[in-house]
Amino acid sequence: MAKVKVGIINVTGYIGMEVARLLYQHPKVELATVTGRSAKGQKLGEFLPHLSGIDLTVKADLDKVDFVFSALPHGENVAPVVAALEKGAKTVDLSGDFRLKDAAEYRKWYKIAHSAPDYLKEAVYGLTELNREQVAKARLVANPGCYPTGAILALAPALKEGLIEPDIIFDSKSGVSGAGRTLTLNTHYAEAAENVSAYALDGHRHLPEMVQELQKLAPKSKLSVTFLPHLIPMTRGILTSCYAALKAGKVSEGDKGKQEIRKLYQDFYHGEPFVRVVSVPPQTKQTWGSNLCLLYPTVDIRTNRLIVIACIDNLVKGGAGQAIQNMNLMLGFPETMGLDMLAVYP
Amino acid sequence: MAKVKVGIINVTGYIGMEVARLLYQHPKVELATVTGRSAKGQKLGEFLPHLSGIDLTVKADLDKVDFVFSALPHGENVAPVVAALEKGAKTVDLSGDFRLKDAAEYRKWYKIAHSAPDYLKEAVYGLTELNREQVAKARLVANPGCYPTGAILALAPALKEGLIEPDIIFDSKSGVSGAGRTLTLNTHYAEAAENVSAYALDGHRHLPEMVQELQKLAPKSKLSVTFLPHLIPMTRGILTSCYAALKAGKVSEGDKGKQEIRKLYQDFYHGEPFVRVVSVPPQTKQTWGSNLCLLYPTVDIRTNRLIVIACIDNLVKGGAGQAIQNMNLMLGFPETMGLDMLAVYP
């Protein structure tokens, strides 16, 4: 059977190159064409030696393909995604350009007007575990942001079951690859190593999509969400610590309550190939290079507060891996195809 | 004038050796004697080459001195501290052995009975900025834990002014030197590098001292404190992100509220040599090797939540440096003596 021809728009960023890396092991698709402004005309392996095994020359524009991954910076994907769709290629956009349903909200957070608001409406928010059926039918999927992926999976069961009060805090710790490949002083080795800082204290672009999706899970509440990201001296991984007060009487006291919560989460994610509810606190490195999301829900007994720890590899489940998971559904392949590898540890 | 003779009990741990390092630059004291089980009989520089400049042989017991720093593991300091006090030496204990006022609470958290509960009462909690006068008169100071130092300084102004509701969350990110020099798998390089995890989800020993001291600042509230520490792949530094809802009407809306909060913090810590209220989010590395605590208070406008970021070097302001700051007061020296160095950056 002929393989599906796939293209990557902007293979030169960390997300784009990770899509290429992962597709290398996919048995049913062929990476046929890649673009990248800064590397046009070069062989992939010339400027990305770890991809030397892929024999492709970087182009200015995609050749005709069946499926497209768009991985340009925010604001730049609208035109090429629309063009790809119009040529008949199903598409996953990996930026924030199609995640928000509300064009005004998009303008508020991204500081530009959206030039194709109809597609905003059509796009399916590709948090696969929560929107599996819609993803399978979609021609355009907006791949979730790296932070929202872990954060939403972490609280979805509690919100759906009505266990928690609407005041929610997400304290996220991210490796620096999340900041991309663009050079900045904050990601200069000598400044980032052995250092931690909080950033985006006035609001991060991933907040509105978190609120949009979480609110759907608790339509009767008016959520009040604080999200604070931190830069951690590591390359890959996001650990998000989620805090919310348990509603009175929803959970037993003491250790029994912890077990009830864990049981509820295990049931909620039963059978999910890429979400694992674990019984000891997880570590980001246990997801390195893999598409797993590890969740550890527990209760702070002294304060009756739910705490959930979520770990992902920001470039895989928080980016390229989830995009391929979505592609598998959109193309009718088994959801885990090409993604069934163990984390590289240590 | 003769220098004050000082001794360190257990120079072989990270806190003990950091006291030695810092005292090297103190003009009025002489490090006269050091103990350390594992290194008895060795020259300091033999097993701690960075201290080669100090010509001392490690002993089993302290010689007679005027001032003692006790830096044994929790549970082991009671006897030697009492002995030192009885010989007339003023003492700073750097463990948790004298921090809690309530012996029952000590037993609950440290799993042993306290053998000298009278000294628990006498000991002054050495968070210098808040207890300066008592420290100056004390013969026994319980040096705060590394986590409580930043956390308490971060919320003291808000609590004292009655600005926040009693539900408080401390999300702390600590370098691995905080776990000490004892070998564990979690602090093995290949496991700790490029990795983040939460730990002590069932309760950390630093929580009760946080509650004890914060509660003093807000005697009319019943605080409900969640504290969650995380292990970060760096050697030194703690960044604590503090979250608490602002009471209605206490602070103006929008950016004006942020400025009011910053002003309040700046006033509260005006003139403090080691607490700096900064106007951009701080980074732990900006405190490396120094006794500074950097505080960044702000408001999450969407949720009317106070957020305060606190950065310290866990081994200096969170340990050895604050201990010397306390010693200076106890001996009548200027508080900054021997501690007036800039952070080593990058």
Place this chain on the structure above:
Amino acid sequence: MAKVKVGIINVTGYIGMEVARLLYQHPKVELATVTGRSAKGQKLGEFLPHLSGIDLTVKADLDKVDFVFSALPHGENVAPVVAALEKGAKTVDLSGDFRLKDAAEYRKWYKIAHSAPDYLKEAVYGLTELNREQVAKARLVANPGCYPTGAILALAPALKEGLIEPDIIFDSKSGVSGAGRTLTLNTHYAEAAENVSAYALDGHRHLPEMVQELQKLAPKSKLSVTFLPHLIPMTRGILTSCYAALKAGKVSEGDKGKQEIRKLYQDFYHGEPFVRVVSVPPQTKQTWGSNLCLLYPTVDIRTNRLIVIACIDNLVKGGAGQAIQNMNLMLGFPETMGLDMLAVYP
């Protein structure tokens, strides 16, 4: 077709667990049984969460299998390897226990007598690229040490062609996973991070196997080899810088000589799936998690010295990956089966 049943002796070390991780993707073998003293009776995923995808309980002794990987510490593999062979299982030993041909040399470096010297003779040194045919026929392969793998591949072409003088220096920089999972102060995060040191200045156990194998390639010379390893603050990877004087007249002067050398190396390794002669200096991270060895040969024109840079992932090509590469040959599978993945970068 039934899969080949494979066992791992000592899955709890970094090399053993890496064999397990890599075998997970092998289409023709089934990891059937694993041993590990410290974890006996536990599920693999309980103490090694990244291996949760493998449903196995750790045993004291291997069940009957067709193929064995032995990954105990040096000195402990002789008995279990002999037992496995006698039960008919082909075996790759990943320690130093079968690498040296001379039992006296083994005793000198490993400080114990070898209890099965006949098997020393039988064992094939499994540097696959140099000994492919013998490996294919072997029932016992001694997998090379991590340092020798890169070092020998780096100089094999030059020695075989008689280009260099017999004075050779290998200066190696290794990530700390090479020191294993046993806890030591040198591999404690706070001591190993942001630090570099040389070690084994009086001789490293990997030296004799380097000399043994290199000498075979240059039987007419008497090699004089200096090997100095360094501990680098990273988890995986070895970069070895090799220095040797070029024999007079063997290579053209200037840049032309560099090109001749590169051409010679490219020809020597033409068609090798896991050795890539690159045209810009390689980086260890370009091999992370993959079985590649990257080689960059050049000439220091001012001194007419050959310099070769070799990069590998010490746990893959320097350990588990090469072991599986050898297994493939021993079992008649394509050499790259299960090993054809790209490096995880960044």
Place this chain on the structure above:
Amino acid sequence: MAKVKVGIINVTGYIGMEVARLLYQHPKVELATVTGRSAKGQKLGEFLPHLSGIDLTVKADLDKVDFVFSALPHGENVAPVVAALEKGAKTVDLSGDFRLKDAAEYRKWYKIAHSAPDYLKEAVYGLTELNREQVAKARLVANPGCYPTGAILALAPALKEGLIEPDIIFDSKSGVSGAGRTLTLNTHYAEAAENVSAYALDGHRHLPEMVQELQKLAPKSKLSVTFLPHLIPMTRGILTSCYAALKAGKVSEGDKGKQEIRKLYQDFYHGEPFVRVVSVPPQTKQTWGSNLCLLYPTVDIRTNRLIVIACIDNLVKGGAGQAIQNMNLMLGFPETMGLDMLAVYP
């Protein structure tokens, strides 16, 4: 007594800011004025928070001072240094602009003509331990490069005593702060972390000054020096491993030879405040933030090769600290003034 007024040209690079940090503790000088293109008009603490303790505004040009440190990039220091000298200020230049005696050699390596070749002749190469008397009399000192500092100190005793053959290899491992604060992909955290690479394989600018100074120590030999630098995932520190064959009969065989070599080195550096000949292999972190150079000389007995390990903090002894050491001599202060601190460890 009035303090000496000091200025720093280009305080915004890592070397310039380190001079500022160290001068903060100097009792006899006052940092009076600093320049920096990118930060003109800003307070030092605004863009370099760790220097908040210094109350200075960055200027375009230096005010009148008694002493100048020039820390612009290579090629840009000639004019400002000449200007400073002509205004009567003694000067230490921290770049490569005055290190080479031969203007043609300068042009060859730095790709520009030197506009003040007379000053090349006048400048004293400020490797303090070897040129102490000339430094004390100089008005212009060319501070050595970070790599040459450790490398030359490592072999000076052996060369001076005529112990080694003229074929010398320096294999250096440097932290990334050595590459400066300019943003590059190689020093981007996600690319530099957990990675090692060799660079400058066609020749590094520090080579000619090494050869120039080493050749002075062995005037009868014609040295043949290979120098290969490597980028290490750490912020500070250089470890250089030096290799040279011992001349026949110069040193006893076996361990006795090692002891003789160590004795010779200890005698050579007897009384030196900042060079320490150590008896166990040193680590770069043992020099973090200090002006020490640690040397470990030994013999590879199997090959009769001298090996010397040299460790420094590249920003201190390899830059700002040595510059202040030179300043002390030039101003008639005790050589260790302001530099007598212990390394920050861990």
